Amino acid sequence: MAKERLLKEHKAGSLLVSLTAVVAGILAGCILLLVLGRNPMEAMRLIIHGSVSDPRRIGNTIAVATQLILIGLSVAFGYKAGLINIGGSGQMLVGGCVASLWAYYGQGIPRPLYLVIIVVSGAIAGGLWGFISGFLKAKFNVHEVVSCIMLNWTALWIIYETIPAFMVDPSVASRSASVPAAQSLRTPLLSQFFPRSYINWGIIIAIAMVFVIAFILNKTTLGYQLKAVGANRFCAEYAGIKVSRNIIISMTIAGALSGIAGVTYYCGYSNMIYRNQMPNEGFDGIAVALLGNCNPVGVFFAALFFAILKAGKGSLGAGAGIPPEIADTIIAVIIYFSATSVLFRRLWDRLFHGMYEKKLGKMNIKAAGPSSDVER
Amino acid sequence: MSYVIEMLNIRKEFPGIVANDDITLQVEEGEIHAILGENGAGKSTLMSILFGLYHADRGTIKVRGKEVKINSPNDANDLGIGMVHQHFQLIHNYTVTENIILGKEGGFVLDTRQGRRKIKELSERYGLNIDPDSVIENISVGMQQRVEILKMLYRDADILIFDEPTAVLTPQEIDEMMDIMRALAKEGKSIIIITHKLDEIKAVAQRCTVIRRGRLIGVVDVASTSTAEMAAMMVGRQVNFKVQKAPAKPGEAVLEVKDLNVLNNKKVLGVKDFSLSVHAGEIVGIAGVDGNGQSELVEAITGLRPIESGSVSLLGRDITKLSIKERNDLGLGHIPEDRQKRGLVLSFPLYDNFIIKDFEKRPFSHHGLLDKPQIKEYSQAIIEKYDVRSGEGVNSLAGKLSGGNQQKAIIGREITAQPKLLIAVQPTRGLDVGAIEFIHAQLVKHRDEGNAVLLVSFELDEIFNLSDRIAVINAGRLIDIVKTEDTDEYAVGLMMAGIKSGKEVG
Numbered sequence: 001m002a003k004e005r006l007l008k009e010h011k012a013g014s015l016l017v018s019l020t021a022v023v024a025g026i027l028a029g030c031i032l033l034l035v036l037g038r039n040p041m042e043a044m045r046l047i048i049h050g051s052v053s054d055p056r057r058i059g060n061t062i063a064v065a066t067q068l069i070l071i072g073l074s075v076a077f078g079y080k081a082g083l084i085n086i087g088g089s090g091q092m093l094v095g096g097c098v099a100s101l102w103a104y105y106g107q108g109i110p111r112p113l114y115l116v117i118i119v120v121s122g123a124i125a126g127g128l129w130g131f132i133s134g135f136l137k138a139k140f141n142v143h144e145v146v147s148c149i150m151l152n153w154t155a156l157w158i159i160y161e162t163i164p165a166f167m168v169d170p171s172v173a174s175r176s177a178s179v180p181a182a183q184s185l186r187t188p189l190l191s192q193f194f195p196r197s198y199i200n201w202g203i204i205i206a207i208a209m210v211f212v213i214a215f216i217l218n219k220t221t222l223g224y225q226l227k228a229v230g231a232n233r234f235c236a237e238y239a240g241i242k243v244s245r246n247i248i249i250s251m252t253i254a255g256a257l258s259g260i261a262g263v264t265y266y267c268g269y270s271n272m273i274y275r276n277q278m279p280n281e282g283f284d285g286i287a288v289a290l291l292g293n294c295n296p297v298g299v300f301f302a303a304l305f306f307a308i309l310k311a312g313k314g315s316l317g318a319g320a321g322i323p324p325e326i327a328d329t330i331i332a333v334i335i336y337f338s339a340t341s342v343l344f345r346r347l348w349d350r351l352f353h354g355m356y357e358k359k360l361g362k363m364n365i366k367a368a369g370p371s372s373d374v375e376r
Numbered sequence: 377m378s379y380v381i382e383m384l385n386i387r388k389e390f391p392g393i394v395a396n397d398d399i400t401l402q403v404e405e406g407e408i409h410a411i412l413g414e415n416g417a418g419k420s421t422l423m424s425i426l427f428g429l430y431h432a433d434r435g436t437i438k439v440r441g442k443e444v445k446i447n448s449p450n451d452a453n454d455l456g457i458g459m460v461h462q463h464f465q466l467i468h469n470y471t472v473t474e475n476i477i478l479g480k481e482g483g484f485v486l487d488t489r490q491g492r493r494k495i496k497e498l499s500e501r502y503g504l505n506i507d508p509d510s511v512i513e514n515i516s517v518g519m520q521q522r523v524e525i526l527k528m529l530y531r532d533a534d535i536l537i538f539d540e541p542t543a544v545l546t547p548q549e550i551d552e553m554m555d556i557m558r559a560l561a562k563e564g565k566s567i568i569i570i571t572h573k574l575d576e577i578k579a580v581a582q583r584c585t586v587i588r589r590g591r592l593i594g595v596v597d598v599a600s601t602s603t604a605e606m607a608a609m610m611v612g613r614q615v616n617f618k619v620q621k622a623p624a625k626p627g628e629a630v631l632e633v634k635d636l637n638v639l640n641n642k643k644v645l646g647v648k649d650f651s652l653s654v655h656a657g658e659i660v661g662i663a664g665v666d667g668n669g670q671s672e673l674v675e676a677i678t679g680l681r682p683i684e685s686g687s688v689s690l691l692g693r694d695i696t697k698l699s700i701k702e703r704n705d706l707g708l709g710h711i712p713e714d715r716q717k718r719g720l721v722l723s724f725p726l727y728d729n730f731i732i733k734d735f736e737k738r739p740f741s742h743h744g745l746l747d748k749p750q751i752k753e754y755s756q757a758i759i760e761k762y763d764v765r766s767g768e769g770v771n772s773l774a775g776k777l778s779g780g781n782q783q784k785a786i787i788g789r790e791i792t793a794q795p796k797l798l799i800a801v802q803p804t805r806g807l808d809v810g811a812i813e814f815i816h817a818q819l820v821k822h823r824d825e826g827n828a829v830l831l832v833s834f835e836l837d838e839i840f841n842l843s844d845r846i847a848v849i850n851a852g853r854l855i856d857i858v859k860t861e862d863t864d865e866y867a868v869g870l871m872m873a874g875i876k877s878g879k880e881v882g
Contacts, residue, residue, distance in 0.1 A: 238718040239732040240701030
């Protein structure tokens with residue numbers, strides 16, 4: 001008898017599961033709109049209109065995505081080592097603050113060098129913030145969620161005092177003086193394609209970081225160690241991998257990524273820091289990482305998607321009196337579904353299993369066919 | 377003869393592997409029926425199908441002559457089928473009664489009195505000797521297993537499946553377990569026992585279904601079949617139970633432990649004034665009942681646990697202050713006791729698991745960059761040599777392998793690294809006779825290549841089969857070290873209980 005051919009049963013991949021969460025989130029948003037007596041199609045049209053209908057809007061959406069990509073990467077990178085970096089906001093703030101100080105006091109430095117300086121110093125500041133959390137976790141077993149949240153507030157209050165001391169805007173007390181466009185990451189090279197938008201070098205840096213982080217995680221011994229510590233720290237310890245050191249490195253790199261996000265946000269996108277405002281991006285980054293399955297490329301697309309929702313939601317209220325919070329609701333539902341993605345996985349797997357059994361049945365009939373011919 | 381369970385022509389495929397290929401199993405009423413097979417032969421898959429955890433691709437299941445569809449464990453329970461899993465499913469801070477009645481509590485207000493009475497009754501009837509008010513975390517593993525049995529009986533199951541019930545038990549507990557099974561069968565329960573321990577099959581089972589690589593090999597009458605015949609059926613060739621080895625030619629001391637004191641998890645001394653040396657070219661076995669300081673000793677030598685006082689030297693160098701990595705790099709290999717906790721990263725593919733100690737070394741990485749093709753080639757050689765069976769070869773996730781194959785993967789990794797000192801803790805736990813034979817031969821070969829082996833095992837057979845010298849540990853102290861040929865199981869057994877009678881050796 002011929003060797004029996006193995007029929008492969010298809011299993012649901014991460015991409016399919018994430019997409020299912022997105023579709024389910026949008027559906028939930030639509031249902032909510034129907035309940036409110038609004039037209040969901042109209043809302044979707046407005047979101048698309050507000051985010052990608054002309055070059056300026058596309059530029060702004062990309063600028064929003066920039067921070068989300070970087071913070072999403074930051075959260076994903078920490079998560080690979082088993083850490084929950086909820087301190088993206090604080091890391092962003094210190095990174096952005098240091099870069100802004102350069103913007104006010106570093107005039108006259110040649111522009112290419114200047115740009116390198118602000119990005120690197122922002123990364124160092126954010127990295128330091130991450131390092132503190134990592135160090136506390138490694139040496140004193142302080143949970144990183146606790147130290148991250150405390151450091152978020154530490155950063156906020158430091159900046160609260162730094163602004164009136166070093167970045168005074170004579171007319172407004174509630175925020176820093178704005179960073180002159182010439183001292184920001186904005187560049188005519190990109191702005192010419194997306195006129196009057198906030199697009200800046202940040203998106204190029206973010207895309208580069210997607211590749212850098214993917215490379216570190218998949219190709220280097222550093223990434224290998226971090227993942228081993230994250231996946232099974234007892235086995236890592238047994239194998240001689242220094243668990244504490246890897247926790248610190250992971251949080252430092254995660255902090256540096258968020259620090260760069262702060263540079264792109266405060267010296268490229270908004271160009272000013274409000275004294276008493278915790279940036280939401282630090283928390284949005286968690287959603288991005290979750291939807292992107294903590295995979296750098298997944299994070300990139302998840303960030304683009306969330307950026308469309310965030311950039312487009314302004315048009316809802318203005319255009320049709322639809323509460324813009326609907327976009328946030330959709331994001332929230334997607335987060336729920338991403339977090340419970342195991343349910344979708346099971347659903348798909350069951351579906352695939354049904355198809356597989358059907359195929360198997362057909363194969364049996366085929367296999368039975370020729371032999372019955374022989375009998376005749 | 378009427379069959380209480382019939383599984384006819386069962387087939388089940390997983391990606392890349394046929395776990396059950398046209399297997400038929402027929403169990404008579406009131407018999408103890410063993411299912412014998414190597415690791416990954418498909419025993420657990422077959423039972424999972426019967427218990428509703430998997431669905432068969434083909435085949436029919438009949439219970440008491442009636443064809444049934446079992447889609448979930450609940451369906452199985454309704455048909456009177458109960459299963460004791462290898463890993464118990466008990467809530468640790470609940471009492472025995474609370475655990476047993478869980479899911480069958482009845483009304484809104486929890487009334488444990490009635491359940492308690494029934495549990496007491498059942499316990500007495502089958503000689504289980506269980507106190508319904510004990511809290512799970514305070515009773516021994518053997519007792520916990522009895523709670524699992526009571527759980528099935530409480531739900532009026534009369535077809536009982538035991539998945540490797542003795543893997544976690546001490547020798548005495550095993551004997552008691554056998555008595556319990558006999559008592560259950562006498563009361564009319566039908567029992568299916570999954571195992572690869574031939575002695576146990578001989579002791580309790582009437583008939584035995586043998587499976588090899590997913591196929592039915594045959595059904596034998598246990599009384600009229602020798603263990604050697606059953607082993608040959610299971611493995612597909614003759615099996616040597618005795619390890620072939622030449623007398624040891626001990627060389628330089630590789631491991632020297634002096635006056636070692638180590639705290640255990642309860643912060644009291646788990647290892648006390650322990651001294652031991654292991655030489656190149658010899659296997660020293662540590663005999664002792666589980667929990668007498670073996671884990672603490674091994675963790676202290678490997679660097680996983682700090683020591684209180686004393687010293688550990690490897691190849692003449694004091695390693696007490698060295699990191700785990702430095703010790704590994706000096707030539708220390710370790711087959712850990714808990715393979716899932718320490719031994720493997722379950723969510724990593726096999727090839728990443730094989731380099732977990734050496735990923736920073738050439739040829740696996742250069743300048744911090746991993747060389748995947750080299751890593752995979754190296755891994756492929758290990759899984760071929762150590763017969764690690766998996767669906768997708770080196771790309772399979774470690775967690776998808778059966779327990780025995782996980783163990784083979786760890787042993788393959790450790791021996792392939794050619795350590796000067798190999799510490800093997802329970803190296804063959806959960807393995808079938810064919811694999812045990814192979815692993816034992818590999819350990820002896822490693823010795824013959826001039827390396828030292830420190831073996832920790834709770835099975836005296838294994839200690840006597842492999843060791844050149846036997847060190848007996850009791851309550852953290854070294855009772856004595858004796859040459860294997862100068863002692864016997866009786867003397868070592870006494871020493872394990874803390875009574876010294878063996879002859880002193882150098």
